Amino acid sequence: MQLMRSWLFVPGNRPRMIRKAPTLGADVIVFDLEDALPSAEKASGRRLVAEALENPSGGSLRYVRIEADPGRGLEDARAVVRPGLDGLVLPKVSEVSHLQQTDAALGALEAGAGMEPGSVRMLAMIESARGLLEAPAIAAASSRMVGLFFGAEDFTLDLGVFASDDEGPDEMLYARSAVAVAAASRGLVAVDRIVPEFQTLEPLAADSKRACRLGFGGKGVIHPRQIACVHQAFTPTEKQVEKARQVIEGFEQAHREGSGTVQVEGKMVDWPIVEKARRLIRMAEASKSEEPD
């Protein structure tokens, strides 16, 4: 099971951060050629990112966020599609045709770079009302699709929502749930918004827990300090694992004795509950195998 809990954004024009990124233990590094990059630094940014892909990854997957504009986005892709690249993050996606065009362009770029066809995956950012309404079709647009990302800042700008209360009632509940459901409908990972506050981690921890409950599998992060906090929120606790084992054992025993349902600690346990327990254990095991010795 491939874990994609933390997606660390690294500005494509910051050599020091680019060098540091593979040492930080993020599940995914996203070298950013979009919002974080002044246009004067575009050419050097593309070069820096392309070079970084030739260096060891430190065990992280490596994605590049290209520009939303199809022409400039394609130029970005042309500069970075090479062995070492796991995928592209596509910002502000609102039309399926955009993904289909990118899919076709990637086929040619992969062939030119001697890469396996289809090896460059795509993560689409849902950051507008139109994008949200198209999210199920976007999730189904290409076999390269790996997930959907909820881009909250652009989304609330589009919606005309100015207040954002990270602790209180969630004005984005509908949008976040819709993104999580659209991703799940195609077996993709849903990746939740970044939390810009990185000095204190409480807002991130609370927001990550909420995202996990909504069905997200990970979160965007912008600072090294945020990585462990997100991993913790998206990794089952010892207590959850213990409970899951009891559920599976109880169910399997009942099954051996010819009964389809069983009770564990006063609660009925049937097939979907057992499947969730198995999935939780797979997640816990995948996280363990990633921990440094």
Ligand code: COA
């Ligand atoms: N990736 C890799 N390394 C990072 C990093 C990141 N996103 N953010 C910080 N670091 C490094 C710093 O370079 C510094 O390393 P050093 O001690 O070797 O110099 C260390 O982590 C501590 O950083 P700190 O001094 O606390 O923060 P900063 O002032 O250097 O950077 C930000 C703060 C917000 C500017 C920076 O985290 C950042 O640019 N994040 C990404 C923002 C982004 O991509 N936004 C667009 C997408 S949402």
Ligand code: MG
């Ligand atoms: Mg954005």
